[in-house]
Amino acid sequence: MAVYTDINEVDLKAFLRQYDAGELMSYKGIAEGVENSNFLLHTTAGSLILTLYEKRVEKSDLPFFLGLMHHLSSRGVNCPLPLPRHDGALLGELSGRPAALITFLEGMWLRKPEPAHCREVGKALAEMHMASEGFALRRPNALSLYGWKALWAKSASRADEVLSGLEEEIGGELAFLEGAWPKELPEGVIHADLFPDNVFFLGDQLSGLIDFYFACNDMLAYDVSICLNAWCFEKDGSYNITKGMALLDGYNAVRPLSAAEIAALPVLARGSALRFFLTRLYDWLTTPEGALVVKKDPIEYLRKLRFHRQVVSAAEYGLASA
Numbered sequence: 001m002a003v004y005t006d007i008n009e010v011d012l013k014a015f016l017r018q019y020d021a022g023e024l025m026s027y028k029g030i031a032e033g034v035e036n037s038n039f040l041l042h043t044t045a046g047s048l049i050l051t052l053y054e055k056r057v058e059k060s061d062l063p064f065f066l067g068l069m070h071h072l073s074s075r076g077v078n079c080p081l082p083l084p085r086h087d088g089a090l091l092g093e094l095s096g097r098p099a100a101l102i103t104f105l106e107g108m109w110l111r112k113p114e115p116a117h118c119r120e121v122g123k124a125l126a127e128m129h130m131a132s133e134g135f136a137l138r139r140p141n142a143l144s145l146y147g148w149k150a151l152w153a154k155s156a157s158r159a160d161e162v163l164s165g166l167e168e169e170i171g172g173e174l175a176f177l178e179g180a181w182p183k184e185l186p187e188g189v190i191h192a193d194l195f196p197d198n199v200f201f202l203g204d205q206l207s208g209l210i211d212f213y214f215a216c217n218d219m220l221a222y223d224v225s226i227c228l229n230a231w232c233f234e235k236d237g238s239y240n241i242t243k244g245m246a247l248l249d250g251y252n253a254v255r256p257l258s259a260a261e262i263a264a265l266p267v268l269a270r271g272s273a274l275r276f277f278l279t280r281l282y283d284w285l286t287t288p289e290g291a292l293v294v295k296k297d298p299i300e301y302l303r304k305l306r307f308h309r310q311v312v313s314a315a316e317y318g319l320a321s322a
């Protein structure tokens with residue numbers, strides 16, 4: 001359960017008085033998520049999500065995230081909207097943390113996505129990429145090459161506690177990616193964490209996207225590679241090419257990938273696997289025992305990274321024309 005910061009009823013009621021959000025009826029911590037503290041509120045005005053921003057979220061980045069949700073929603077992407085306070089601010093403070101109230105999105109995330117869902121995700125990702133055009137704010141990706149190296153520097157000396165040989169393997173991978181990382185691919189605003197738990201479905205219909213707190217400006221095809229990693233591997237670690245084909249078809253139907261983006265997919269997928277391996281490893285080594293959060297397994301992403309290392313062309317991901 002990701003509740004890092006506790007709240008109390010008295011403070012919460014005072015916080016809510018700054019909004020046109022009705023009277024508090026009940027609230028509870030949400031037993032999902034890793035990054036921030038989330039609470040589900042029921043008020044006389046309906047259901048709302050209260051988010052207290054934690055460890056990896058810089059307060060100075062919040063206008064980018066909250067503004068992006070407004071921009072995307074005004075372009076037809078179904079995503080939560082931050083509520084303004086009476087004074088117009090989208091951001092307040094609760095229990096000493098920056099905090100926002102956001103609209104509740106109906107739907108639930110899929111524990112066992114099928115190829116048809118992967119197609120919907122590919123389509124929604126491309127639609128998000130197109131809809132984000134014209135968004136005025138910029139945010140460099142804090143978790144790209146430079147950020148990976150910084151994160152690795154904090155974990156490297158303890159990596160072999162998790163798996164023998166990791167320090168050498170990941171050091172080599174970083175050196176490879178530093179030389180091979182693409183520089184000329186089309187860029188835009190990417191979600192950067194579009195995992196199954198951040199995509200809601202009502203039945204088989206995709207109903208919305210949440211959790212824009214890693215969004216940033218980066219290569220659009222890098223976002224595609226994140227989704228291949230997050231949606232197209234099975235629990236046993238095998239890559240499901242049918243899911244990959246569906247996801248890539250869905251994406252291509254809205255925003256066709258260029259030849260250069262297709263050629264770069266194996267390297268991008270190595271990079272995105274490494275990115276999630278590194279944050280998971282860091283959390284694995286530093287999250288205190290007993291914290292109210294379910295730690296995610298870094299080794300799952302090491303296996304994905306090893307898979308991408310032996311991929312020769314994007315055809316192996318299910319791209320018919322690669």
Ligand SMILES: Nc1ncnc2c1ncn2[C@@H]1O[C@H](COP(=O)(O)OP(=O)(O)O)[C@@H](O)[C@H]1O
Pocket residue numbers: 002030032033034035036037038049080102103104105106197198210211213
């Ligand atoms: N706008 C929303 N509408 C409905 N549920 C939400 C919304 N935002 C978050 N949640 C719930 O909270 C959980 C954690 O949210 P998330 O933004 O992924 O947290 P974190 O940033 O900590 O990873 C989600 O899996 C979902 O159950």
Ligand SMILES: N[C@@H](CCOP(=O)(O)O)C(=O)O
Pocket residue numbers: 032033034035193195197198211276279280296
């Ligand atoms: N998707 C990341 C962790 C970030 O958590 P989320 O709840 O914000 O999706 C991972 O799986 O490592």
